[in-house]
Amino acid sequence: MKGSVVVCSLVAFLALAFSFASAYDPSPLQDFCVAINDTKNGVFVNGKFCKDPKLAKAEDFFFHVNPGNTANPLGSKVTPVTVNEILGLNTLGISLARIDFAAGGLNPPHTHPRGTEILIVIEGELMVGFVSSNQDNNRLFTKVLNKGDVFVFPIGLIHFQLNVGHQNALAIAGLSSQNPGVITIANAVFGSTPPISPEVLTKAFKVDKNIITYLQKQFWYNNS
Template structure:
């Protein structure tokens, strides 16, 4: 099967499953295209006038079949998200999609999606992936995935993906059960918050010296979202 056909099949498969486990409220009408220009603030987006809706509201030329440049990412990955912010027609439909490119030895570092379960399909290469359960057990569920394999990360749990290959990149596509899943990268949130969390608090939480915390807070914590 051609690479482009495989990509489209995987994307369709991921979207269908994600819709089946959607966690956003069910829509009450055929569609509610997001009106990005409305001054009204709601939990989601205000609906555009249906008479002004056109096919382009449900379309985005995202070129998700094209590789992303991971060479300039400090963590070695680039996440290209298609949510209601990029595709207004997704508003109220309870799904979003992401392409994730990994450099050799690149990773999508530990993070959570507060509003979505994620289902990941490997399109190319190999990934070591896993998630950690909540307190008190903090059990790690991890697996090595190859091309065509699928793995699920439950909503809100810390998870990661890592490309263990020294020479070959990897690509995955993820479907998420929310139009706006959110992403909290653990290192960024803990050590890169603005203003910073008190080093007294973090030193005690991590059982290290304050100097270690100060050094970590001085680093540049990169956002790998494209």
């Protein structure tokens, strides 16, 4: 009997110790943690320093989003609203972006390494899609969206939006991170600094080296 009690106690202790080692608070432990760049008067939390909550003000939670200028090679403009734009987003695990499209405008294939995206079409007609991972045989999920339609792009997967209408289009994207990041595929592969070795790219894409050289010499526009 005594041995059983000892064993049960040991199991309980190990379970408690494991929970301390592997668990964490899934949400903030205070109302807000407004980011601040002052390292002397702030506390470092999850990538940012936080000001004293008593010094927070309404402006810390406010940002005005203007329509994006789509007069560029892609015909689109992404205006992010992350913790860099609204300091009060720090630790809240959410952000958004406004995406403006000219007729035929494209938000090219890209990924958000730290956030799932949910997109709602405000105006226009968009063809959207994402590609699953190698594990799922890189399946393409695509759909044409109209005003009021909503679509989800899972975290980390390559996705895109193309304006297939004849008028300007507008969409708003919500993201599950205060700083979801973005990797535009063509920019990263062909516009890296310094360039990726042509030997690597010719073998990866199974094309002539001259094609890779041509692509690396192009100007890869950043629309965000």
